[in-house]
Amino acid sequence: MTRTEPAGTPLGDDFHLYDTTLRDGAQREGISYSVADKLAVARLLDELGVGFIEGGWPGAMPKDTEFFARAAAGELTLKHAVLVAFGSTRKAGVKAAEDPQVRALLDSQAPVVTLVAKSDVRHIERALRVDVDEACAMVEDTVSFLVGEGRRVFLDAEHFFDGYAYDPDTALRVLDAAGRGGADVVVLCDTNGGQLPLGLAETVREVADRTGLRLGIHCQDDTSCAVANSIAAVQAGATHVQCTANGYGERAGNADLFAVTGNLVAKLGMEVLPSGGAAELTRVSHALAEIANIAPDTHQAYVGSSAFAHKAGLHASAIKVDPLLYNHIDPALVGNDMRVLVTEMAGKASLELKGRELGVDLAGRPEALTNAVRKVKDLEAEGWSFEAADASLELLLRREVAGTDGTPLGEPPFTLESYRVVLDHRPDGEVIAEATVKVHVGGERVIATAEGNGPVNALDAALRQALLPHLSWLDSVELSDYKVRILVNHQGTDAVTRVLIESSDGEQEWTTVGVHENIVEASWLALRDAIVHKSLRAGTLTP
Ligand SMILES: CC(=O)SCCNC(=O)CCNC(=O)[C@H](O)C(C)(C)COP(=O)(O)OP(=O)(O)OC[C@H]1O[C@@H](n2cnc3c(N)ncnc32)[C@H](O)[C@@H]1OP(=O)(O)O
Numbered sequence: 001m002t003r004t005e006p007a008g009t010p011l012g013d014d015f016h017l018y019d020t021t022l023r024d025g026a027q028r029e030g031i032s033y034s035v036a037d038k039l040a041v042a043r044l045l046d047e048l049g050v051g052f053i054e055g056g057w058p059g060a061m062p063k064d065t066e067f068f069a070r071a072a073a074g075e076l077t078l079k080h081a082v083l084v085a086f087g088s089t090r091k092a093g094v095k096a097a098e099d100p101q102v103r104a105l106l107d108s109q110a111p112v113v114t115l116v117a118k119s120d121v122r123h124i125e126r127a128l129r130v131d132v133d134e135a136c137a138m139v140e141d142t143v144s145f146l147v148g149e150g151r152r153v154f155l156d157a158e159h160f161f162d163g164y165a166y167d168p169d170t171a172l173r174v175l176d177a178a179g180r181g182g183a184d185v186v187v188l189c190d191t192n193g194g195q196l197p198l199g200l201a202e203t204v205r206e207v208a209d210r211t212g213l214r215l216g217i218h219c220q221d222d223t224s225c226a227v228a229n230s231i232a233a234v235q236a237g238a239t240h241v242q243c244t245a246n247g248y249g250e251r252a253g254n255a256d257l258f259a260v261t262g263n264l265v266a267k268l269g270m271e272v273l274p275s276g277g278a279a280e281l282t283r284v285s286h287a288l289a290e291i292a293n294i295a296p297d298t299h300q301a302y303v304g305s306s307a308f309a310h311k312a313g314l315h316a317s318a319i320k321v322d323p324l325l326y327n328h329i330d331p332a333l334v335g336n337d338m339r340v341l342v343t344e345m346a347g348k349a350s351l352e353l354k355g356r357e358l359g360v361d362l363a364g365r366p367e368a369l370t371n372a373v374r375k376v377k378d379l380e381a382e383g384w385s386f387e388a389a390d391a392s393l394e395l396l397l398r399r400e401v402a403g404t405d406g407t408p409l410g411e412p413p414f415t416l417e418s419y420r421v422v423l424d425h426r427p428d429g430e431v432i433a434e435a436t437v438k439v440h441v442g443g444e445r446v447i448a449t450a451e452g453n454g455p456v457n458a459l460d461a462a463l464r465q466a467l468l469p470h471l472s473w474l475d476s477v478e479l480s481d482y483k484v485r486i487l488v489n490h491q492g493t494d495a496v497t498r499v500l501i502e503s504s505d506g507e508q509e510w511t512t513v514g515v516h517e518n519i520v521e522a523s524w525l526a527l528r529d530a531i532v533h534k535s536l537r538a539g540t541l542t543p
């Protein structure tokens, strides 16, 4: 840990953006960070510019103890954030200085300690099995001991809102004990996540008036209100907000750091990140999802890839005039991008905007636009889907432009005469597919045969064999993903198959679609578009 500010002081101490991804986030079912993961998460959060990083509970589990040891040994150099160790107050009837859990917090060498304490009388009496006097003494003793050892201490008042509603005096006594012990912030926790914003804000205001203590907020997401509750608490006077990356956390999760930060920055105008930090929100969110090994939520507010994706034609028509008419902020503010999706819901404006994105100029070409809209709607009704197949859509748009105003699209560098695929179930049980293609390329008729582990693989191999001597760039192209969806009884017809093929040449990726009753033909259509699209990029379409 190397920082220039005094221990325990983040850049700008009047508001705390406090991250608990490595502690509460790790309590999410399915997450298991290694120590190396934890160090990587902390580095990313620090790059983003959060004020505090709660690294875990030293002494409770070996990985967390090792994380703090390695951080202290120099493996974690924090530019913005202060590292926090989390743990509970001393046990009943034990001196704080002699409680091994408390000693582990000191040993972690973290400059800040967040202590969890029960503030609901029912928990104090039934779970801790002590009276309120002893519960308060556990808090005050532990806080004052750690403060005496030079630590900055925050107190997480567990179950505060439920406890305050049931027995406000006890809940407030616990906070006062923390204040007397020297805690800098008392954090009101909605541990069961059952609060709603108006009531929660009212309580925060009341507690601020009654205690005069600096308040923080920690919200679980069991009512899907954790972000709203956190923002309401800040508006009611909390100056310390605890969140986790992408809302990871116990049960339904916690307040999402990225949505909370987006709201604080974009809606409340609060500079809670260093300059340029907000524009890193999307990148950091996705990088942290990668480390957690959880697919990013495409619909996540602010940072999801669909957060600024517009499908409805009416939206696109207004966006064409001014993107802010249908976006609540400029997506660039949080490092995200706006996208227009083209589907059966598209109108002319959607296609014109999408064309702009794909480099196909449809402005001033009303006939091409009208035809393209009709074609997209007709094809989507047959089961095609262009939403995720930009490369096929680009070819469709280019063909329409070529068809209506004579702008040459160019012909693909090959034409198919025929293909044949057979499956061979061999005596040893192995199933081999064999494909033969007959194509015309470079002025020649070429026949090629190849085997594969399935019909599409064999077809792809045979096609490559036929085309490679003429189209050397094909060598770099590989089929990186293949998705099949059977659309049963689509529009009252028999089942049709939709195939999406993602291709890559090491530099770019593009996706194409094919639809047919027959899976091999659907695959062929997507495969053909993939190669034609690459031909377009490689400049090998013949005029
Ligand atoms: C709301 C939250 O999410 S807080 C964070 C919770 N996180 C975790 O629990 C993850 C890490 N936890 C652990 O590794 C273990 O539970 C440990 C090491 C902390 C404790 O393990 P054990 O000693 O085996 O106790 P166990 O987990 O069974 O029970 C917790 C004990 O702490 C006591 N306790 C609970 N909260 C507090 C508190 N705020 N202050 C003091 N003691 C507490 C309980 O009364 C219970 O005591 P008991 O053993 O005398 O009955």
Ligand SMILES: CC(=O)C(=O)O
Pocket: 024, 116, 156, 157, 158, 159, 189, 190, 191, 192, 218, 220
């Ligand atoms: C401290 C904590 O994680 C909670 O009360 O939910």
